[in-house]
Amino acid sequence: MIIKQQLKKISIADIARELHVSKTTVSFILNGRAEEKRIGREVVERVQKFIEEVGYRPNPLAQSLRTGKSNIIALMVEDISNPFFASIARLIEDRAYKNGYKIIYCSTDNDPAKTRDLISMFRERHVDGYIIAPPEGIEDEISALMKAKMPVVLFDRHLNDVKTDLVEIDNMFSTYNATKHLTEQGFKKIAYVTFSSNQSQMLARLDGYNKALEESGYKPFVKEIAFNQNDDLIIGPITAFLKKNKNLDAVFFGTNHVGTCGLQVITDLGIQVPSDLAVVSFDDYNVFKMHSPPVTAISQPIEAIADNVITVLLNRLNTSSQHISSQSIVLKTDLHIRGSSLRAAQ
Amino acid sequence: MIIKQQLKKISIADIARELHVSKTTVSFILNGRAEEKRIGREVVERVQKFIEEVGYRPNPLAQSLRTGKSNIIALMVEDISNPFFASIARLIEDRAYKNGYKIIYCSTDNDPAKTRDLISMFRERHVDGYIIAPPEGIEDEISALMKAKMPVVLFDRHLNDVKTDLVEIDNMFSTYNATKHLTEQGFKKIAYVTFSSNQSQMLARLDGYNKALEESGYKPFVKEIAFNQNDDLIIGPITAFLKKNKNLDAVFFGTNHVGTCGLQVITDLGIQVPSDLAVVSFDDYNVFKMHSPPVTAISQPIEAIADNVITVLLNRLNTSSQHISSQSIVLKTDLHIRGSSLRAAQ
DNA sequence: AGAAGATAGTAAACCGATTTAAAAGTAGTA
C-alpha cells in the first residue's frame, strides 16, 4: 500500500490549526529547534506524528524567500553537450543530491555576456553556491560574487586577479610531457592545433608544448582555430592547415573537440596514422580509445575533479571553512600512450 | 561606462516609497497592466524611468510564491552524460532560455524511485512544465501531474495507458529497415544486442528486428544486458556472448551505449569488421562515424526532436492549446550506411 | 440635482514559511 503523498495544499498554518498550536511551534519543531526552544515533549510528538501522516513538506519557495537560502547550486560549464563537461556534471549532480542540494546547470558557450546574464539570474534566485568553468571577461562578476560572500568554486581554468577556490589540472606539465613523448619517439615536426583562447588552461597547454619543443630545439607549428560549437567551422581550418603543411610528422590537438574534428579530417584526407602523421590529443574520450589505431591522449581525472569541486563547495556551504581564504587544488593527468604516437619500427 | 546593477536590495516597496505611489501601482506597471488598470501616463513614465535607472528586477522567488509560476522547466533524462541526451538537453536549453524559461535537468538512471523523488521535488518548487524520458513504473506520477494540469511532454519513449504529449521516433521501422539492410547485404546470422528493458522504444526496436528476420526466415539471436551506467558491466556480457557465438556474421546494437561498448569488445577480440562480423548500431555518434571501418548507424533527428519537444511544451504553457487533448509526434530516422555493414565483394 | 459611469489610484490580504519579542503558566522563594 502506497501512502498518498499530500502534494496538494497543506501548509504550516493548516497543521497549526489542526493541532491547536501555533505556526511558530510547528516551525520550531520542523527545524529541529524544539529542544532549544523548550517545546514540550508531548507537543513535539503530536506534531511530528501528524506531519508524518499527512506527508507534509515545507514549501521551498517560501523558505527561500524568507531565509535567502535555496539549496540550489549553479553549475556553469562551457557546453553541457561536451562529454568532458557532461561527465563532470553528472558526477557533481549525484554528490550534490546526496547532500540535499539541487544543481541547475547551463552552458556559457564561453560567452561573457551570456554568462553575466546567467549569473545575475542565479543571484536573483538566491542560489547558494556556484561552480563555474569561467570564460574570460567575467572577472568582475566573479569578484562581485565573492564580495557578496557567495561560495564560488572555479574549475578547469582560473581567472587572473581573482582569488577563488579552484580545482585544476596540471595543464602545462601535461602537454609538456606528451610533447616530450613525441620527441622521444623521434618526431620532429610537431604541430599543435588548438582553439584560439586566452583561457588559463589553454595558455598553459600551449606553454607546455612550446617548452618541450624549445628543449628539443625543434620549431613549433601552432594553428589556432576560432572557438566554435559547430564542427564544420573547426574541420575546415584543420583541413586547410594539414593540406598546407604536408611535411609535419606529428600533430597534437589541444582539446577533445579539436581532437575529434582533427581525427575526422585525418581520416577524410586518407592520412595514415602514425606512419604519415602521429597524433596526440588532450582529453581522453571513447573516440580516441576506439580509433584505429587508438589515439594517445591526456586523460583528465574526471572523478577526482568532480569530487574535489563538490567537496570544496560543500565545505564552504557548511561554513566549516570560513577561515580559509581560498584553496587551489591541482590534479595530475594521465598520458595514455597508444598506437597513434608510436614510431613504427624502422 | 557600465551601469552598476543594483543586485542588492531595492524592492517594490522601496520604489513605491521613493516615488510616493503605492506598491499596487508599481506592480501593475511592471506587469504591463497599467493601461488596463488606468494608471495615468505621467505616473507610468515616472515609475518606468526610475526602474530603469536603478536596474530593478523583481524577486522571482516572491513572484513564484504568490503566483505559483516559476518559469522553470524540468528536464529529466536517463543520463545527462549520454551524448544523445546531452545534445538534446543542450538544444532544449537554448530554446527555453530564448523564451524566458530556465531548465533544470537531472538524470533518472531509469530508476523509478529516484524519478519519483525528483518529480516530487520539482512539484514542490512549482516548476511550470516537465520534459521527461520516462523510466517504466512512474505511470502514476505522470498521471498525477496530468491531473494537476501540469504540462508534460514525454520523449524518446512513451508509457502505456498514459495520454500525454509525446515526441518519438519510429523505432520499429528503424530497426526493421536496418535489419533488412543487413539481410539484403547477404548476412544471415544477425544478432541483436540490447539493454534488457520494457521501455516502449526498446520493445519497438526489438520488434522491428524480429519482424525483419521473420520475413527473411532467419533465426533471431537476441542478447539482453542489464541496464547499467558502468561500461565494464556491459563489456563483460558482450564479450562472453561474442566468444560463445562465433558463427554470427552480423551484430546489431540497440543503443549508442551498447554500441560503443560492443565496438570496443570487437576491437579487443581482434574481430575484423565487416569480413568477420558486420556491425550496425542504433543512434549515430562520433565514435561510429570515425571508426574504421565507419559503422552503419541509425541516426536520430536530434534537432527535430528537441525542437518539437520544446515547441509543444511552450504551446501548452502559453495556454494557446488548451483544447488539444494530447498530441503525438513521430519522427523519422536516417540509416547511415557505412563500411561496417557492407558485404565485401566476394 | 442626482444617478450612473468612467477615471485614477490604493489599502490590505495573501502566498508559506522563519524569527523576534513577548506573553502566559508554573514553581520557588523571600
Place this chain on the structure above:
DNA sequence: TACTACTTTTAAATCGGTTTACTATCTTCT
C-alpha cells in the same frame, strides 16, 4: 503576597511580490 526565574507557547513582523476590493474624484446624462 509579591517577586523572580524558568518553562512553554505564541502573536506579529518579515521576506517581496500579486491581486482583490474598495475609495475618491470627475464627467455625463436625464
